[in-house]
Amino acid sequence: MADVSVVIPVFDGERFLGDALAAVAAQTHPACETVVVLDGPAEGCAGIATAAGARVLARSARGGVAAARNAGVAVARGELIAFLDQDDLWHPDKLARQVRRMAALPPVDIVRCAKRIVLAPGAAAPGWLPLGWERAQMPAYGPSAWLVRRPALERVGPFDEELEVSSDADWLARAADLGLCSATLPDVLVNWRIHDRNASHDQAAMDREKLAVLRRSVARKRCA
Secondary structure, three states, X not given: OOOEEEEEEEOOOHHHHHHHHHHHHOOOOOOOEEEEEEEOOOHHHHHHHHHOOOEEEEEOXXXXXXXXXXXXXXXXXXXXXXXXXXXXXXXXXXXXXXXXXXXXXXXXXXXXXXXXXXXOOOOOOOOOOOOOOOOOOEEOOOHHHOEEEHHHHHHXXXXXXXXXXXXXXXXXXXXXXXXXXXXXXXXXXXXXXXXXXXXXXOHHHHHHHHHHHHHHHHHHHHHO
């Protein structure tokens, strides 16, 4: 059975972290460990994580989600790495189905899945959500949908800590430019939860950084 480490970056996530940890505990393919990275002081989250049996990595000052993911990967022990954002949820078979795809032919470095958008209680649907979001299932590109081989993470390198909201898109672009193989399962295995503090609400930053990611990719291809 493949060993999977789960890395959960946390910032101001006390109201969501318990649900995320419960989703990890409910997996039919158990994780060998869950690493909760506290991105700055978060005593309440530390208690929630410890009570759930997770390893807690505390950072004294906030460094951003990319830095938190990098810190988690650095201490994780599994041969496969899964990421779960503090406010997202997994289907119980998420890891099991992705591990099976990892073991199948042709071999792949990264397995993603589909997602469904859900609103947190009391949250209103923001205007940037696509039409028909409440009925749609769509390919997921955020880290909550990934399962990655450790050698792939090492080859691509760490998440870019200078990017505030698009370090995941940048990592995927670098992986693609290096020719890493990926597969996307059609199954909806992630619920992406919309609430009042999603990073995606900052659409200006999203657009600015995604343009930078695209330019970087073009520059790499020209150099190659």
